[in-house]
Amino acid sequence: MKIESIEAIVLALPYTHEGPLTGFGGHDWPVLQSCLVRVATEDGLVGWGECFGYTVLPASIAVLDNLVAPLAIGRDATDIAGLMEELKRKLHIFGRGGPTQYALSGLDIALWDLAGKRAGLPVAELLGGRQKTAIPAYTSLLKLGEPAIVARGCEKALEQGFRELKLHETTVEAVAAARAALGDDVELMVDVNCPWRFDEALDMAHRFEPYRLKWLEEPVWPPEDVEGLRRLKAAAPVDLAAGENIPNVWAFQPYIDASVLNYVQPSVTKVGGITEMMKVIARAEFVGVRVAPHSPYFGPGLLATLQVAATTPLVSSIECFGVRLGDTVFGPVGLPGADGRIEVPTAPGLGADPDPGAIARLRIN
Template sequence: MSESGSRIRSIEAIPVGLRYTHDGPPTGFGGTNWTTLRYALVKVCTEDGLTGWGEGFGYNVLPATVAVIRDTLAPLAAGRDAADISGLMGWLKHTLHLFGRGGPTQYALGGLDIALWDLAGKRAGVPLGQLLGGLSRREIPAYSSLMRMPDPRAVAVACERVRERGYAQVKLHEHTVEAVAAARAALGDDFELMLDVNCAWTPNEALAMAQRLVPHRLKWLEEPIYPPEDFDALARLRERAPVPLAAGENLPNAWAFKAAIASGALDFVQPSVTKVGGVSEFRTILELASMHGRAVAPHSPYFGPGLLATLQLAGHSALIGGIESFGVKLETPLFGDVGLPDARGLIRVPDGPGLGADPDPEIVARCRIE
């Protein structure tokens, strides 16, 4: 046993499915309709009795993320020093790189990394943002990130409700100019509107659509081109498109962000802490964005420890103007009201040690997927 007692005793992957409602009919992403929001919680216990919580990206890929945590990470990391985050995560990433530097392997690594930072904050008795160098603010503006709607009228109704809930920004996941026009008409001129098309278009289609979207004054157009790693095409689009561009949720690690930022393609970079490798990789991306004068708009449509990690990072870094809040209503929130927007569209950074709060064990048990 180490003198600090910080060696890892156990690592557990806990798949959960949180029930929710939203303003439209059943929908989802990745080819399926969602009945629950599925997350891979990571529970790390150390020899001195501390518990840290993390989250690896789940949803449709949940079984694969859980399998990597259970069958690969847990055996490798057991007995290692949880306090040596850089050393342990660097060794794990190097050891596992032959299985891929993205996807479920990276999602699992990110979940463990978040849990290790949660433990570090708890051991120090301070919130993660304080541990990273200080919290510059305690409330973070949130934008409502809506699921895809069936038609422009449904988009307009959903946007009206978003405005009533106190938000000042909304992001759509639509593919038509008509849907965006309906949103702008419902929201008015003073509301910030973003559009994420999830890599729907070819480069030529993206340029044509960007030009048609100009009258609706988008704050950004997100992931306009497939494949998302075609930085040359994105850079050409940014030169010619009259709308700011955003991307990054599908970039696998900080090295990929280095290339994306250096290409000059993006106005907003969008790392997802549960997909990109956790807090450690996210911090590197913040440094890269700062050096190149780029804003950071985190991808965070989840309600587990990854959301709390994102809040702590946003409270720490002035590069992050606001964060994404999934536009749904949870029936079973893991943290109660913690991490949820208030009537002003603001989310308070939790001030407990580590991530700021632990999941409710009764909710975890009730929502666990066996």
């Protein structure tokens, strides 16, 4: 069945959180932008994907509209592996990561949604079978800064039913405040977003040791310093995690094969979609590395992550953004319940389509 159209639809989701306005990439985020990728086939079936993301969306959309869509329209939507491999080969001169890979990710996710709908099965069944009906979620707080605000954010997370929580903080004071607020029975992770050289990272890992982290995420700058991560893993008193910015399975290979990480963190909207993410998981399973997907999304990227995670015991929990949304894309689908778990949708494809009313309310140019 041939692809008839590919359309990028940008949504602006209103949100609040415990701290002041913040964001990543050097910009504050007054809203959370999500880019849906709508792929229609000539028989009228529609699949939904999502491409990363946020402040870099204009570049991702430009690649999707000007490079990916002209090559993909008219092609067989059922040949996902063949089409994605061809597109990656043709577009590799524009980068094997970044906006090129983000755009390809959105298309790939939509093609899997179409495949599930055509088969009448959730994507997890197409990937080998669903092993889980619900997956524990951990809340991933935005950067809060002040220890008192961090403590308040942790207390709110406990009230929502979460038993795992991740900070984006770089100070001992903030981490100490979180542990004091959470108590001893809640898992605590810290994502520091690549701030330190090896010796600084090792020093901070020891300073964080009293607070019993489940993992320390992206501690080393530059993030490509595999040797620095290897040395840190050997010397640090904490497990290490990274991978949201590793752009494809080949780039993951040195991290996995050299066992420099305890957790690898592929991001379905950045790594090349479901097709590439499954390759990363297979590689991790081969050497016994755990998988903790990067998934602070509210659109098809989150549902795709749930479908993938349901197929493997390597994933024990799912990341969800620690914010309060003013509107939702799928209604209650994909949101944690009172017990801090997310149900894996069982409808064909990704498990749900975006609400047309939400698209109308939230769509921006």
